[in-house]
Amino acid sequence: MLMRIGQVAKRAGVNVETIRFYERKGLISQPLRTSGGYREYPHEAIARIRFIKRAQELGFSLTEITELLSWQTDPRATCADVKQKAEAKISTIHGRIKDLQKMKRSLEQLAAACKGSGPLNDCPIIDCFETQKEKED
Amino acid sequence: MLMRIGQVAKRAGVNVETIRFYERKGLISQPLRTSGGYREYPHEAIARIRFIKRAQELGFSLTEITELLSWQTDPRATCADVKQKAEAKISTIHGRIKDLQKMKRSLEQLAAACKGSGPLNDCPIIDCFETQKEKED
DNA sequence: ATACACTCCGTACCATGGTACGGAGTCAAG
DNA sequence: CTTGACTCCGTACCATGGTACGGAGTGTAT
Incomplete structure (x- = not known):
């Protein structure tokens, strides 16, 4: 069920480096790690990256997407x-x-x-x- | 008749730093220098900077403008x-x-x-x- | 047990079009 | 003869959205 970064990248259609970049920028939360230090992603991580990509296609910048993503899980957002x-x-x-x-x-x-x-x-x-x-x- | 960089910048409507930047990028030729080491520009320098600005307004990148400028003085350019x-x-x-x-x-x-x-x-x-x-x- | 793929990290680098900084030198006026 | 404005130079930095590198560690298949 859990995936490592390479598989997430492949399935979301981005580079591994891009995922790390999004993580640094705060667009993707820090995932749990295996005992060996590898990032472990749930399936929803793919959806989140796709969210970013679709919003980008509609002209939103990463900064704006960060805001959209924060709303996504904020019960006060309307x-x-x-x-x-x-x-x-x-x-x-x-x-x-x-x-x-x-x-x-x-x-x-x-x-x-x-x-x-x-x-x-x-x-x-x-x-x-x-x-x-x-x-x- | 000859101007120093500050006056050229003012009359062309750009920053001094921008003129030095254009010079580094090869969009503006190296001007002559005074004995004190100051750049001395003829009046045409203003026209050249305006050329750059107008071409930019029409969507040309600095790289493309470099080409246009080189054509401007090339007798073989058509x-x-x-x-x-x-x-x-x-x-x-x-x-x-x-x-x-x-x-x-x-x-x-x-x-x-x-x-x-x-x-x-x-x-x-x-x-x-x-x-x-x-x-x- | 060792080769190979994958991942780790920090950092540097790409393009684009500039802007900012800081210490030193120049020049004109008072 | 000192002050202030201007200029010099190289370098670093800004935003944007990533990509690349390199040495080390991990995990797995043979």
């Missing part, structure tokens, strides 16, 4: 806490998407204006980077 | 090189946007499914993180 966190994350992601879309639009305009042949003298892309927008000091 | 780089960047940004949109959609679905009250027992967000997707080893 659905509202989690929902609020999710909504804050949605809004952060939204902002990031907007930024990237702006970048993309600018680049697309520049690329469209660039005929794509000849030397750089009049390349609109390079021109854009070179344009002076200096404020006098 | 518009096509730059355009190709811009289009590659557009496509990278596009991919990143898609990823973020996927994250956002998933989070929105979870947040919508979460009534936002009561304890965590049945919170669909936490449930999602907890869901087992184990492959048998």
